[in-house]
Amino acid sequence: MAKSVSMSAVMVQACLPLWLLASSAIAQTVPDPTRPPDLISAVSRDPAASSAADPVLQSILISPGRRMAIISGQTVQLHEKFGDSRLTHIGETEVILRNSTTEQTLKLFPEIKVRPVLQPVRKSTNQRVR
Numbered sequence: 034m035a036k037s038v039s040m041s042a043v044m045v046q047a048c049l050p051l052w053l054l055a056s057s058a059i060a061q062t063v064p065d066p067t068r069p070p071d072l073i074s075a076v077s078r079d080p081a082a083s084s085a086a087d088p089v090l091q092s093i094l095i096s097p098g099r100r101m102a103i104i105s106g107q108t109v110q111l112h113e114k115f116g117d118s119r120l121t122h123i124g125e126t127e128v129i130l131r132n133s134t135t136e137q138t139l140k141l142f143p144e145i146k147v148r149p150v151l152q153p154v155r156k157s158t159n160q161r162v163r
Contacts, residue, residue, distance in 0.1 A: 088115065090128055090139035102128045104139065 092103040100123040122129035
């Protein structure tokens with residue numbers, strides 16, 4: 034009886050590392066649903082490096098007392114500097130950065146194109162019935 038217990042203990046000790054290795058490999062393939070998109074997490078890892086490249090507008094915060102934007106992981110208030118540019122305009126979906134030679138518009142959702150909505154023509158109800 035003691036021999037069978039020790040044999041099962043040996044089997045558990047031999048299989049345990051393989052089971053742990055396999056379970057960690059399976060856990061790595063399941064994506065985290067709360068993880069931010071790769072673009073945001075890549076920018077927030079190194080905001081100094083990304084501000085030298087093309088800046089990315091991540092968020093716009095508007096309140097009665099102040100306006101600010103998060104650009105490439107850095108909080109910038111209206112009229113503050115971002116790199117060698119100054120934040121001159123904060124709208125609901127875009128901001129404008131200006132330096133001495135250029136003006137750059139950053140959109141919150143650059144892949145979304147806004148199109149005007151066509152209103153249907155309504156017939157006038159002022160016509161008289163004869």
